[in-house]
Amino acid sequence: MLARAVTHALVGLEPRRVEVEADVHETGLPAFAIVGLPDRACAEARTRVRSGIASAELDFPRGRVTVNLAPAGLRKEGSGYDLPIALALLAASRQIPQEELNRHAAVGELALDGRLRRVGGVLAVAEGARRLGIERLLCPPESAPEAALAGVRPIPVAHLAEAVAYLRGELAAPDVPATEETDAVALPDLAEVRGQERARRALEIAAAGRHNLLLAGPPGTGKTMLARRLPGILPPLDDDAALEVTRVNSVAGLIPPEQPLVRTPPFRAPHHSASTAAVVGGGPGIRPGEASLAHHGVLLLDELPEFARPTLEALRQPLEDGVVCIARAAGRAVFPARFQLVGTMNLCACGARGDPAMACTCTAQRLAAYDAKLSRALLDRFDLVVTVPRPRAAELAAEAGEGSTAVAARVARARTAGLLRRTADADALLSRAVDKLPLSGRGRARVARVARTIAALAGVDAVQAEHVAEALAYRRQELA
Numbered sequence: 001m002l003a004r005a006v007t008h009a010l011v012g013l014e015p016r017r018v019e020v021e022a023d024v025h026e027t028g029l030p031a032f033a034i035v036g037l038p039d040r041a042c043a044e045a046r047t048r049v050r051s052g053i054a055s056a057e058l059d060f061p062r063g064r065v066t067v068n069l070a071p072a073g074l075r076k077e078g079s080g081y082d083l084p085i086a087l088a089l090l091a092a093s094r095q096i097p098q099e100e101l102n103r104h105a106a107v108g109e110l111a112l113d114g115r116l117r118r119v120g121g122v123l124a125v126a127e128g129a130r131r132l133g134i135e136r137l138l139c140p141p142e143s144a145p146e147a148a149l150a151g152v153r154p155i156p157v158a159h160l161a162e163a164v165a166y167l168r169g170e171l172a173a174p175d176v177p178a179t180e181e182t183d184a185v186a187l188p189d190l191a192e193v194r195g196q197e198r199a200r201r202a203l204e205i206a207a208a209g210r211h212n213l214l215l216a217g218p219p220g221t222g223k224t225m226l227a228r229r230l231p232g233i234l235p236p237l238d239d240d241a242a243l244e245v246t247r248v249n250s251v252a253g254l255i256p257p258e259q260p261l262v263r264t265p266p267f268r269a270p271h272h273s274a275s276t277a278a279v280v281g282g283g284p285g286i287r288p289g290e291a292s293l294a295h296h297g298v299l300l301l302d303e304l305p306e307f308a309r310p311t312l313e314a315l316r317q318p319l320e321d322g323v324v325c326i327a328r329a330a331g332r333a334v335f336p337a338r339f340q341l342v343g344t345m346n347l348c349a350c351g352a353r354g355d356p357a358m359a360c361t362c363t364a365q366r367l368a369a370y371d372a373k374l375s376r377a378l379l380d381r382f383d384l385v386v387t388v389p390r391p392r393a394a395e396l397a398a399e400a401g402e403g404s405t406a407v408a409a410r411v412a413r414a415r416t417a418g419l420l421r422r423t424a425d426a427d428a429l430l431s432r433a434v435d436k437l438p439l440s441g442r443g444r445a446r447v448a449r450v451a452r453t454i455a456a457l458a459g460v461d462a463v464q465a466e467h468v469a470e471a472l473a474y475r476r477q478e479l480a
């Protein structure tokens with residue numbers, strides 16, 4: 001007897017229909033095989049499904065059992081196939097009705113005791129089901145809220161026995177766990193930063209225009225502190241962006257069930273020892289990299305020169321295209337990665353360079369080696385470069401600075417600015433800068449964009465020469 005269940009494989013964030021076909025030959029020698037390009041975690045479904053069916057006090061089909069995951073050319077990764085495999089087997093041995101199973105898609109990992117465990121990517125799987133016109137998705141309870149975002153009806157099942165009882169019509173569809181709009185966690189506030197007016201201003205411009213920002217200076221001057229305060233002045237995500245961010249974070253299993261839709265721009269700060277695969281994406285798993293988890297938000301690379309050079313170079317593609325492309329056996333996986341890059345760095349290996357109170361002990365050779373850690377091409381991706389000097393005693397003793405709420409309000413207002421024309425004076429200054437600095441075509445475009453943001457923050461309807469002048473002042477000089 002042949003039976004089938006529907007689920008989806010993900011190629012990047014793209015759901016691809018997978019039919020789980022179960023074939024039971026009662027007269028054959030007892031065997032259980034899964035074919036159709038399962039990876040190791042997926043192949044191990046044999047153990048979990050067998051044990052799960054026993055725990056649910058159901059019968060594992062007798063004889064020769066073959067499960068085919070079609071299409072065979074598509075690699076099946078992870079443990080999310082457990083539930084559809086178990087259900088197809090139970091339909092093949094007539095323990096649940098196939099007609100009822102046809103109206104559902106299914107996803108979820110089985111524990112050995114038959115309970116369901118959440119897996120990543122359920123939002124995209126649910127979107128795939130919806131595209132096929134399947135209205136119901138059997139899934140673990142923790143995954144149900146994110147599945148609901150796709151517009152399908154999630155059927156949360158805590159145990160395989162519950163799924164079976166439901167499909168037999170012995171149990172009404174269980175309720176989806178309630179979600180609540182919990183209060184946003186308090187983000188660190190700019191009021192705690194003393195002095196550093198220039199860096200604060202650059203942070204505000206970066207927030208308003210989603211520009212990439214590099215903070216350079218001696219240690220202990222507040223660079224990390226400032227960078228961590230960027231999320232607190234960013235506006236919340238709009239509906240489309242929220243869904244995109246949720247989709248990526250769902251694949252990484254990072255969606256809290258009580259608040260499935262991500263509304264705050266993500267903030268990711270990988271350690272400099274992180275691998276290229278961890279930062280950019282790829283590797284054997286299906287996890288998107290930090291660059292994609294930071295989609296529509298901030299990627300902070302604290303101590304930029306400490307990151308492995310190949311990792312930094314691999315970030316140039318997403319910085320240019322807003323996506324990460326990973327070659328895979330199943331084809332090309334694409335993850336979105338339109339993040340805002342913030343970097344911090346010292347000015348030399350000993351850290352004293354640029355600090356009037358300390359003497360740099362680096363040799364000329366060491367200074368050159370330090371400068372060579374970052375490619376010109378990467379440094380050119382930073383629209384705003386600011387040196388953060390050691391604050392003077394008077395600055396540190398001063399009153400607390402302006403708080404994040406006030407800055408966020410200006411940022412939000414600037415984001416709503418429409419098209420701004422450029423005055424003749426502004427154009428003339430830009431052209432002079434192109435000749436004198438000199439500026440490349442790309443450099444010119446970047447200065448023009450920053451100038452536009454500065455004008456938007458000022459609330460005026462034209463980009464003026466003073467806005468271009470300020471934008472030019474954030475160009476990368478020789479850093480020290």
Ligand SMILES: Nc1ncnc2c1ncn2[C@@H]1O[C@H](COP(=O)(O)OP(=O)(O)O)[C@@H](O)[C@H]1O
Nearest residue numbers: 192193194195196218219220221222223224225
């Ligand atoms: N401008 C500043 N205002 C308030 N505190 C500061 C400032 N700069 C440094 N600090 C204090 O010093 C600590 C280290 O700052 P940090 O941001 O880590 O420096 P950096 O990243 O530049 O090395 C902070 O946690 C904070 O307590």
Ligand SMILES: [Mg+2]
Nearest residue numbers: 223224302344
């Ligand atoms: Mg730091």
Ligand SMILES: [Zn+2]
Nearest residue numbers: 348350360362
């Ligand atoms: Zn030094």
